[in-house]
Structures are given as C-alpha cells and as structure tokens.
Amino acid sequence: MRICARHRALRTSTKAALLALVAVLAVLAAGCGGGNEAAPTEDTVTAQAGTTAAAKCPFPGGVVRAFTTIDLAGASGDLGLGTARAAKLSERLINEDGGILGCTFELVIAEEGFPEVDPCLRAYKEALSEGDKYAVFFGPTGSGCMASVTALTTAAGKPMIANQAADHQPFFDPKFERYNFHAAVSTFLEGRAAARFGADKGWKRAAVLAPNYAYGQDAAKAFVAYFKQIVDGGEIVQQQFPEFNEKNFTPFINAVMAQEPDGIFSAFFAGFVIPFWKQWKDGGHDSTPAIGGLIDTPGWELVKSAGQIPENSYAYDRGAWQLLALTPSGQRFHDAYVEQYGSSDHPLPLSWGQAFWSGVLMSKALIEKSESLDPEKWAELVESGSFTFDGPYHIGPTPVNPVNHMADNCAQVGLVGFDETLPVPASYDLSDFANICLHDVLTSEEATKLTSNDVGADALAAYEDAVQAVKEADQANEEFGRYSAR
Amino acid sequence: MALGTTANSYFVQIIFGLGSGAVLFLIASGLTLIFGALRIVNFAHGSLYMLGAYVAFELSSVIGYGNAAFWLVLLLSGVVIAAVGAGLEVLFFRPVYGRALLTQLLVTFSFVLIIAGIVRKVWGAQGESTQTPPFLQGGVRLFDSQIPKYQFFFMALALAVAILLWAILYRTGLGRMIRAAVSDPQLLHLSGVNVRLLFTGVFALGCFFAGIAGAAISLQGAIGPEIAVNAIIRAFVVIVLGGLGSLAGAFIASFVVGLAEALGILWVPQASLAIVFAVLVIVLALRPQGLFGTRAA
Numbered sequence: 086m087r088i089c090a091r092h093r094a095l096r097t098s099t100k101a102a103l104l105a106l107v108a109v110l111a112v113l114a115a116g117c118g119g120g121n122e123a124a125p126t127e128d129t130v131t132a133q134a135g136t137t138a139a140a141k142c143p144f145p146g147g148v149v150r151a152f153t154t155i156d157l158a159g160a161s162g163d164l165g166l167g168t169a170r171a172a173k174l175s176e177r178l179i180n181e182d183g184g185i186l187g188c189t190f191e192l193v194i195a196e197e198g199f200p201e202v203d204p205c206l207r208a209y210k211e212a213l214s215e216g217d218k219y220a221v222f223f224g225p226t227g228s229g230c231m232a233s234v235t236a237l238t239t240a241a242g243k244p245m246i247a248n249q250a251a252d253h254q255p256f257f258d259p260k261f262e263r264y265n266f267h268a269a270v271s272t273f274l275e276g277r278a279a280a281r282f283g284a285d286k287g288w289k290r291a292a293v294l295a296p297n298y299a300y301g302q303d304a305a306k307a308f309v310a311y312f313k314q315i316v317d318g319g320e321i322v323q324q325q326f327p328e329f330n331e332k333n334f335t336p337f338i339n340a341v342m343a344q345e346p347d348g349i350f351s352a353f354f355a356g357f358v359i360p361f362w363k364q365w366k367d368g369g370h371d372s373t374p375a376i377g378g379l380i381d382t383p384g385w386e387l388v389k390s391a392g393q394i395p396e397n398s399y400a401y402d403r404g405a406w407q408l409l410a411l412t413p414s415g416q417r418f419h420d421a422y423v424e425q426y427g428s429s430d431h432p433l434p435l436s437w438g439q440a441f442w443s444g445v446l447m448s449k450a451l452i453e454k455s456e457s458l459d460p461e462k463w464a465e466l467v468e469s470g471s472f473t474f475d476g477p478y479h480i481g482p483t484p485v486n487p488v489n490h491m492a493d494n495c496a497q498v499g500l501v502g503f504d505e506t507l508p509v510p511a512s513y514d515l516s517d518f519a520n521i522c523l524h525d526v527l528t529s530e531e532a533t534k535l536t537s538n539d540v541g542a543d544a545l546a547a548y549e550d551a552v553q554a555v556k557e558a559d560q561a562n563e564e565f566g567r568y569s570a571r
Numbered sequence: 572m573a574l575g576t577t578a579n580s581y582f583v584q585i586i587f588g589l590g591s592g593a594v595l596f597l598i599a600s601g602l603t604l605i606f607g608a609l610r611i612v613n614f615a616h617g618s619l620y621m622l623g624a625y626v627a628f629e630l631s632s633v634i635g636y637g638n639a640a641f642w643l644v645l646l647l648s649g650v651v652i653a654a655v656g657a658g659l660e661v662l663f664f665r666p667v668y669g670r671a672l673l674t675q676l677l678v679t680f681s682f683v684l685i686i687a688g689i690v691r692k693v694w695g696a697q698g699e700s701t702q703t704p705p706f707l708q709g710g711v712r713l714f715d716s717q718i719p720k721y722q723f724f725f726m727a728l729a730l731a732v733a734i735l736l737w738a739i740l741y742r743t744g745l746g747r748m749i750r751a752a753v754s755d756p757q758l759l760h761l762s763g764v765n766v767r768l769l770f771t772g773v774f775a776l777g778c779f780f781a782g783i784a785g786a787a788i789s790l791q792g793a794i795g796p797e798i799a800v801n802a803i804i805r806a807f808v809v810i811v812l813g814g815l816g817s818l819a820g821a822f823i824a825s826f827v828v829g830l831a832e833a834l835g836i837l838w839v840p841q842a843s844l845a846i847v848f849a850v851l852v853i854v855l856a857l858r859p860q861g862l863f864g865t866r867a868a
Contacts, residue, residue, distance in 0.1 A: 163697040297841065325840045330797035332788075333594075335719065336587040336833040340840065343580035356698040356795055363703070363792030367710050369717030387700040387793070 141187030144220070144458060149188045151448065152212040153223035154230070155249070156199035163383050164437055165226060168249060169194060171438030174421055175445040185449045186456065192445075193219070197226050205230035206237070213241045220458040221246060221448045223441070224269075228252050228299045235265050244451075244460035248444025249437060251275070251403060252303065256489040257535045264460040266467065267491040268447040268476070269440035270403035271523075272300060276307025278496035278521035279350050279376050279401050281570065284316045285519070286374065291319070292346035294337055294361075296353060297326035304352035304379075311526065312350075322346050332360045338368055348374040355384020358400065359393065366395040376401060376498060380511075382435045388511035391503035398501045404436030404478070405497040405513055408520055411565045415477030418442045423508075432508045440494075443476045447485075447492060450474035464490070468540045470547030473555075478522070480565055481558025484551035486523065487544040489536040493552060495522035497568075520568040524552045583716045584833045590722035592829025593729035597784035598802050599809040599821045600732055601777030607816030608753050608773040611664055611675050615682035617803025619778050622686055623652045623785025624794040628699050631789075641704035648786035649779040656778025660771050668770075683799065690796045698795030707790060721790040728787055732780060733822050739776075740818075749773055805847070812851050814864025823862055 142148070155172065156165040172192055179190040195212070198204035205225050212219055222238050224231050224247035231250035238245040239262040246266045247255065253273035255265045283291055291312055295301035309321050322344035325337040338361075341349055353361055358378040365375060380400040388394065409415035422434040454472065455462040466472045467490050473482035478494040485492050498521065502514030527535075529545045560566035602616045627648040634640045659682065667675050707724055710717035740746035751759045752769055760766045788798065809828055813820025828847050835846030854862060 158691075163695050323840075325836065328801075328844055330795075330801055332791055332793055332795070332798060332801075333591060335722070336584055336591070336836045337840075339580055339583045339587060339716070340836050343577060343837075356793065359698075359700040360792035364719065367708075367717070367719035367721075369710055369712075383697055387697065389700060389702075393700065393792075 142184070142189070143186060143456070144188050145217075147188055148191050149185045149221065149452060149458070150191045150193065150219050151221035151223060151445075152193050152195070152209070152219040153249070154195045154197035154205050154208050154225045156197040156226040158196055158198065163431075164381075164435065165197070165199075167383065167431055167435040168226065168437045168441055170422070170426060170431075171418075171434060171441040174418065174425065174438075175442045178417065178421060178442075179445060179449060185452050190445075190449070192223075197230065199225075199227040200229065202227065202229040202233065206233055209234050209237055213237055213243060219243070220452075223247075223444050223448075224249050226250060228303075231255070232260075232299070235260070235262055239264050242460065244448075244463060246444045246448055248441050248447075251440075252299070253307075253491075254303075256491050258537050261489065261536050261538060263464040263490070263538070265490055266447060266451070266463070266485070267489075268444035268494075269492075270436075270478075270494045270496045271491060272303040273307045274494070274521075274523055274526065275379065275401055275403060275496045276304045276309075276350075276352075277311040277526035278498055278519075279304075280308045280312040280315065281521050281526055282399070282401075282498040282519055283312065283348050283350065283374075283376065284319070286348065288312075288347040288374075289316060289319055290322045290344070290346045292322050292341045292344060292349045293324040294334070294341050294349055294351040294353075295324075295326055296329045296331070296357065298329040300354075301326065301329070301352045305350070308350045308352075332357065334361050334364045335368060338365060338370065342368070342370055342373070346373065348376070350376045351378050353378030355380045356387065358384065359387050362393060362395050362398060365398075371396040373397065374399060377501070379403070380501070381437070382406065382433045382509055383431050385509045385511040386431070388503065391510075394501050394503060394511070399498060399517075400501050400513070402436055402497040402499075402513070403494075404439035405499070406433050406436070406439075407513055407515060408497055408518075408565070408568060409436075409439050409477050411562070412477050412480055414442070414446060414475050415439060418477060427508070439477045443478065443483075443492065443494065446476055447474050468538070468544055470540065470544030471551060473551055479555050479559055480562045481555040482551070484524075484548055484555055486527075486529075486532055487540040487548050488529070488532040488538050491523060493523045493555065495520045495525075497521070515568070518568055519570055520565075521570045524556070525570040579715045581834075581837070582714060583718065584837055585830065586713075586718050586722060588830035588833030589826060590725045590829070591833060592826035593725035594784060594788060595802075595805055595809055595829055596729040596822055596825035597725075597732055597780055597787060599806040599813075599825055600736060600818060601780035601784075602806050603810045603813070603816055603818055603821040604736065604780075605774055605777040606810065607818075608749055609664075609668065609770050611668060612672065612679065613664070613777075614676060614679040614803060615659070615686065616777070616781055617799040617801075617806060618683050618686035619652050619656055620781040620785045620788075620802050621690065621794070621796060621799035622655065623648045623782035624701075624789050624798065625690060625694055625699070625785075626651045626782065627786035627789050628694075628701055628794060631702065636702045636704060638704045638706045641707075645783055645786045649782035652782025652785065653775040653779035656781070657771050657775040660774040664774070665767070665770075683803070687796050687799060694796075696796060698793050698797075700793050701789035701791075703790050703792075721787075724790065725787060728783070729822075729825070732783070733818070736818055745772075808847060808851050812854055812861055814861030817861070817863040820861055820863030827862075 155169050176192045195208040222245050226249045228250045231252045235245050235255040244264045248268045251272045253271040254260045293305045295305040323341045327337050374397040376399040410419040451463040455466050467485050468487045470487040476483035499513035499518030503510050627644050630644045667678050707721045710719045756766045809824045813824030831847050831850045835843035
C-alpha cells in the first residue's frame, strides 16, 4: 500500500531531519538531555521560630539558613510534593524546638527541574555565589545533579548533606570529599540490603532486572557484588536493563526467567513496579520471589486492589512509614505530617520526607555539637567516630561512619501486602520484613577500603561502640527490634 | 548469544516481539497515514497516543472495567483523540502546510511539550495504574510458558487496523479521494472536493488510531507521561524503515522493530534498543528509501 506520491524530492532531507530528531528524543528519553530552560524559582519557606530565639544565637543575623533544590514541577513531581512538605515541616519542627543553638532555622527551596541537571546546578551555583548566606546545603533530588554538585560545594568550602538523592559515589573513592555527609539511605545500602534479604531466603541463583540509568545500574551493581560476596557459590544468572521509562517488561522478564533463578532483584521505581507486577503475574511467575523495586508513598497509592500484587512480591524502601513511625524522631515527624496532611491526597509521609528530616536533624546536631558553621569542624567531629544524632531510623542515637561520613541508616525489605484498614492499603506485610542497616552490610574494615580517609583506630573503635549502642537500643524495643537483621 | 537460553524462551520472546510490533503498528499506522497524505511530520503523534491512554483511564473509571465497557472505551478513546487531532490540525497544523520542514517540526514538537505539561498538571508525573477487562486477564499456556492474553489481543488489533485501513484506502470512495488528494490536490479541489476537509479527516483518522493504541497499551498495567516519547522514537524508526508514507512498509517494519528489540534483549541485554537502530541504519544503507519506499526522483 502506498498513499504518498508527491514531493519525493523532499524525502532525503525529511529522513535526515527525522533521524536527527529521533536521535535527540532518544537522548532525552535516556535522561541525558540538555538544559531545561525553566528558571529556578525560589520559595523561601516562612520561618516559624520566635524572635526570642534569635537573641541567643551566636551566628550573624540570628539565622541558620539552608539551601536545597526539590523537584516540584519535573518528572518526579509527586515525590517532590511530599519532599517539599517534609522540608517545610522539618523547618517548623526545628524552630518549634527553639531552632539551632537558639538561631532561627530557615530553609530556601529552589525548583530542580529533574531529570535535567543544568537548572539544578545553576540553582546551587547561584546559592553558592551568595557567600555566607547559606550555612548548610542539602542535596538535590536527582542523581545526575548530586554527582556534580559536591564538587561545587567543596570548592566553595561549604558542607553538603545528602538527604534526597541516595547516591553513594560522593562518599566512596574517588569522589569522596570531607565536607560531604550522607543522612539518607544510600543506593549502595539498598542494593546490599536486598542481597542480604535474598541470601537469608536461601537464594543461590539470582537475576537482576533494573532500569538502565544511574540509579538502576548502581542498585544492581551493589546487589550483584554483595550477593556474590556473601552467598557461597552465589551466582547472578542474568541481568537485564530495560530503558528508563520502559513499561513493557515482558520480553525482559522472559529473558530473566529463562535462566530459572531462585529469585530476582529489580530496581524499578514505584510507578514502574505496577506494570512490572501485572506482567510478572500474567506471565505466571508468581512462584518465584521477586524484589520488585523501590516502593514508597505515593507509589503505594497506585495499588488499588490486592489482586494487583503477585504472590511472593517483595519491595524495598528507604524509610518505610510502618517502621519509622516507631522511632522517637520518626514518630514525631510522622505524627506532625499526618496531623497536617492526613486528609490530603498523600496522607502518609514518604520515605524521602523522613530522609529529608534526617538531614535536617543531622545538620542541627553537627552545628550544635561543634558550635560552629565551619564544615571542617563538622568533619573533625564526625571523624572522631563518636558523633551521633537523633535520626528517624533508630530507636537510639544514629552513629555516623567516620570514614565515609554516612549515617548508619537502614533500608527495609519486605513482602508486599494489602490491608484496607491502613490509610494507604498497599504496604509491607510485617510478617516477612527486615530492617537492614549500614552496619549490617558494611564493616569498618571494608569501609576503609572503599573510602581513603584514614581516621585512625580510635575513631573506628568509637564508631563501633556507637553502633553497638544503637543496636542494643533498637533490639530493646520489642516492636521495632523484631525486624532488625540478625 | 545468551547461553543456556532455551528454544522455548526464544519462542516466547518472538511472541512478545510480535506483540510489541503490533502496538508499534497501531501508532505508526496513523503517523504514516498523516505523513503520506498531508506531508506533515507530526511529532505530537506520540503525545496523542499518550493522551489516548489517559482518556481511556478516565473513561474506564466512569464506564467500568467489564468486557463490553472495554470495547466502548477503546472506541471512545479513538474518537476523543480524533476530535483533539482534528482541532489541532485546523487551528495549528494547517497554517504550516507547505512551510519549511523545520517549521512543521517545531510546531508539532511544541505540542509534545504542551501535551506533556497538561498531562502532568492534570494527572501528575507519577502515572496511573490501569485495569484489564476480564477476557484479557491472565495468560495462555503455550509449550512451557504462559503468555499474557493481551499480547495476542495487540496482534489481532493491529491486523484488524491494517485490514481496515487497506479497505478504507482501496475499497471506498473516501480512499479514492485521499489517494487523489495525495497525487494532485489542486485537481481534486477543482473537481469540487473540499480538500481541506478531507485532510482534516485524514488527520483525525490517524489520530483515531493513536487513541486506540493508547487505550490498548493501558492493558499492560500502567500509563505515564513518558510513554509518549518512547512511542514516537520507535514509531519514527518504523516509518523510516518501512518507507515514508507506506502503510505496508509500516506494517512490516513494526514487526521487524518489535522482533529486533525482543531478540536483542536475549542477545545483548544492555543494548537491545541499539539493535533496533542497527537494523535501521543497515537497511537504510542498503535501501535508502526504506523497505517499501520509492526512490526519490
């Protein structure tokens, strides 16, 4: 059939133009596109603290000002909304407690424009160009921006506290910088926690199905390396990497299942787990356990019925609300969130929110314990090994690894359930659920091999003591402790 | 070659490749129809397909998820997107007919961004989970594997659309007018036919198939704004590979692309999409006009 008969001379140029545009689109789809022209818009969050607090503040202006970017209008806007809510809530809670050393805590948020990197970096550059206006820089949403922004903050002599993008690279060789601090759950920890969970289930032959972009590749690498390390005779029988944004997983599932693995690890993001589950189920693979991906609210909200969830479906999380609502500071944040937003479209705090809160608490502790805004003092404090802060991931104080400056936070892996009595019915079935912390999957000895930062034996010993203390505190809490990795 | 991959897994992979190819044809058929008749490169076609998926999602929530409702949703999604397409053609695309190719590309590409923005604003960036009608739930056991039923539905739908298009173009008066308009629109106009209206109709028909494709893809379990770009990349590969404006070429090329990608997943997991583009450049090197294209004068 041919319906085109005129303007044939145009064909060659048309084809060339088409191919060029298709190539541009392909690059955009791969998440490597050029600049988003949307100018970052600043939203200065209203300070909540009373003026009396500022009178005691040792810092100029009576304010400790922090900067971050959040993706409100971009591709992860739903996560951005929850994160922005968390940011505002964190600011309010800190100021309700009297601020930081009596100073008002003020957080300035710029639009990030994820997944574009340029607007994000531009926003940080502009903030850094304002000299000492900002004492604390929190990390961005996007991994691409996070990978580059620490070079800017370090060059400016400013601290960077990662509490959104979970990348571990700025904390390991060769990208480690002493002013980098990690207050969230890293991709490294997520991949390792999933490997540990699979190993505990007796998997010997695992397969990987991860989206083909930075996060998916990093999570897969962490899973693969650690699975081989901890499972005697462990084998990765197949790895598949669908393009980012792909939603037709059936050919990838078939390729993976052709190797008959004991279980699979996938690193899909919430919105992609739903079609994965459907196609997994329609393919009749329910009997094989599958850790389907990183799910969190609002991703859970996409699950409308129990029938959407295949049997033996697991997921992992960087701050499951069911668990973090049990810790003192996690519960405080959870309750405040539910009080303010419990009747909204997103009635529960997302783990990104808890991670953000963790970052704010870490910065508060660093400033208060060092009595300084100087990141060098913060680094010295952390590298003593004894620094802890009241983060939301533990019952007791959260240690921070002195070698890589990563908080000893925890990832969760568990069976996916559906309980209509919960505010969001899709959630973890706590009968098959584990809370796996950084200290469970990274020894101090291995940490020193991954990050060249010689802090000395005393610091490592102090850190080990802090880890032991928090393990005991966690396990002493009957409800929380039952999920701790053994 | 993936060692240890069984003949059965190859068989299953071929079925999946045909299923993907079928969806591609549903999208590419409208695109190639529009290009063939109107000579406009409609980059917004993938966005209309995505919009069709969201329209189907909304209609399903009103009409329901039963078998009969599904067919109604499928049809109505096509009709709604056809109406949207007709509106776009009349208001925005018609003025750029005959303008430089770059102008056409920019105008249609603008709508890629505009529609994506609207969808993100209305439905959010996270996507929506979708349901499957009872008759397409579950899978069919073939040899040692279970193939989702909707994969066969995609193939049947693509075949039906191909036959329908062929019948419209070659067995109806409308088809004769479309072909005449393609050959010499001025002569057709002089013979009393409203060519503008005819072109709007062709555009709407192409968009109708995009709407149907969008409704069909929701059977996979979820939709999101990103499906637009994924679709348009592959659809353009299909129409260039098949030969610009050739429906037969689009039909064959859709399945070539679907199979190349599916088998590429088995052979080179990290570069399956590269296999598709490798097929494209090899075919164009050997046959620059595409599989069913005619040489430029």
